[in-house]
Amino acid sequence: MKETPLSNCERRFLLRAIEEKKRLDGRQTYDYRSIRISFGTDYGCCIVELGKTRVLGQVSCELVSPKLNRATEGILFFNLELSQMAAPAFEPSRQSDLLVKLNRLLERCLRNSKCIDTESLCVVAGEKVWQIRVDLHLLNHDGNIIDAASIAAIVALCHFRRPDVSVQGNEVTLYTPEERDPVPLSIHHMPICASFAFFQQGTYLLVDPNEREERVMDGLLVIAMNKHREICTIQSSGGIMLLKDQVLRCTKIAGVKVAEITELIQKALENDRKVRKEGGKCGFAESIANQRITAFKMEKAPIDTSDVGEKAEEIIAEAEPPSEVVCNPVLRTPGTAQVGEGIENSWGDLGDSEKEDEDGDSDEAAVLDGLKMDTGIEISNHGNQDAPIVLSDSEEEEMIILDPDKYMKKVRTQTISTKQAAVPSKRPTKKRKKKRAVD
Amino acid sequence: METDTHIRADARAEAGPRSLGCSLRHFACEQNLLSRPDGSASFLQGDTSVLAGVYGPAEVKVSKEIFNKATLEVLLRPKIGLPGVAEKSRERLIRNTCEAVVLGALHPRTSITVVLQVVSDAGSLLACCLNAACMALVDAGVPMRALFCGVTCALDSDGNLVLDPTLKQEKEARAVLTFALDSVEQKLLMSTTKGLYSNAELQQCLAAAQAASQHVFRFYRESLQRRYSKS
């Protein structure tokens, strides 16, 4: 789906508003939109909302062998995905220019600024190091992806705990969270990106542009800083001409904004830590505001399943008995066998059989559906595991069972199910074929 | 038949203890939380959480155009890494379920895209995906002939039936069955199963899923009532 183009009137309107120092959402020039951070139940999972822009971050780790030229350093990997959910114009699995730019900016902002002590991620030098993977998913695109993504990345990294390991000689022991508390990553500082949009050849400047403003801007300047007022990355983009003074002024503003955001992040992390320590409820369910009319919650609901047994029994009793037609196998050449005429393979068209199911209207439809699905999809399972034991007709049953105690129940149930299934599918014949092959 | 009665007696004897462990985890749902998609919903079942966004009916690529109905697409994004075969297979299951209920003939030559993002997986993921997709479709106002919901059942090694299993229960289970049911006649729209189970157990799971679906649909109804009520 293509992006809806911005009309000339909209463009002019937006630019006029900016000239008059007005923004559509009522913010001032240097205001950020409100930032909300919520954490998931597992470590290293967070959702950051910057106004309506929303990013999901998840950190995961894995033991890998290090890169050849960096034997004692862990590996950091960042991946930002622009999901189609965020905007209809984003196409799945396509490396667009925007995606490359954002991913490189994140890498430079977080990896090159050495905010994480990669040497502490080394387990055995040259053999085993931790690879930390940061996955970021853009869920809703309302402008300023990079700021939201950088906040999400650093929050997720701060929140993450990796399993503890111990090394004895050459043996690496990995401890589960139950055995030993997982350890947090050692983070030196928190770089956060701040974006500045320039309009009318750099005459006007806005902080934290939203999607509409991004579409009319001339260029963007991204400055990543930490709260110690150290600049970690600067990147200008778009065809703008900057002056040195503009850059210096932007760094001053960025310093202030980053300090505010850092404080907010630390408060959110502290809050989550406290809740977890007290054993309170955490996770996304808690972050849904209850008073919203679009949100609704239901407590744990017990389901009365006391009558399922009877119901199942009823259905089985009602089902038609299997047909007694038994075909004689035809032996064409040694090693091949055919049962019936023109046997079709029922493996390829699983999707179609599902569609057919949906159209059934008799009362047993649901039942038969279940059975069909069962035979349709799970044939491989039954086939593999039970083929030597199960036979479709009962007179042969006794011959095959070798260990009656152990297999009795299984065999019986299988017999029933195949009998029930005999009408809708070709399974019995299949089984027979297999058996033949075994013989 | 002798074998049949044996099984039935067995089932009845176990019916008592079986009903004990059956409950749905707490549910939560928020609709219309994203600004870009036409409809969106976040659905939580216990700690499992899925976010869904729906675009449509909208412009469709010429190569995907169907002349007499809407093209339904489902995308499932895993939380870590890139989508693989497991996601593709789930996408297909969800798409087939949606296709059965969405009245695509009302919007020919358009596309309806459902994008699902796994936010956290703590068991019954497919069921949660189905529920999120349904709520997002409702939010987008896509015409449907019925609502649908997903219910997962697990059978543990003792043959006990567990509804809405957690990740741990799923792992320990002998068989995991997921059903999609429609709201009008409680008919089966889709089923997918893993592991070994008998015919009787399948019917029991289905009956239990039908009972559970009543609760899910009541949850849908109440949450929509709350949203569209005037007070």
Add this chain to the structure above:
Amino acid sequence: MAGLELLSDQGYRVDGRRAGELRKIQARMGVFAQADGSAYIEQGNTKALAVVYGPHEIRGSRARALPDRALVNCQYSSATFSTGERKRRPHGDRKSCEMGLQLRQTFEAAILTQLHPRSQIDIYVQVLQADGGTYSACVNAATLAVLDAGIPMRDFVCACSAGFVDGTALADLSHVEEAAGGPQLALALLPASGQIALLEMDARLHEDHLERVLETASRAARDVHTLLDRVVRQHVCEASLLLGD
């Protein structure tokens, strides 16, 4: 990098330069006959080659044509033998994509694209040897190539990198200085107006020092401009001599 002294007490750098000194720059324009414009530059041991085609009709899908200006298409590649460690560089990895993007952005700002609506300008840059400051070498080479092609520009685009070691800003970093992990800044400047077409920076630098580093980089970029200007004038002289005027 323990033990390696990037700046000696006497104020000399590893390769014997002063803090604000550039490496030796040698450049030639019109190295290829079949291209519309081409140039070769050496900045110290960094060597880059740039080729320009255009302005010509849009190649590929017509949908990309811009109604009001020319489309600038930049591609960056580096030779397998350009760095010390030989590794296969898959075409289209994130780093070279980014470099291509940055070059495009720089030249979109500098070329008077509105004079050639619905057309396309291709700039291909290849780094033959990388010894620090690849971005600046690419920009400088591309500027000469664009000038050689006779495409109208606002001004020269001159790029230079700068770093910061022990309270001193260093101009035109070499590979050794870049690898030490200190802050590095690259800047593309339009010297006449002092406007910055592209600015990028990596690693940590305190805000207070930024001004000095910026100042050093822009002074170095102006120096580069003087040199490039000389190269262009010389080239034009030679060309006019050949024409027999």
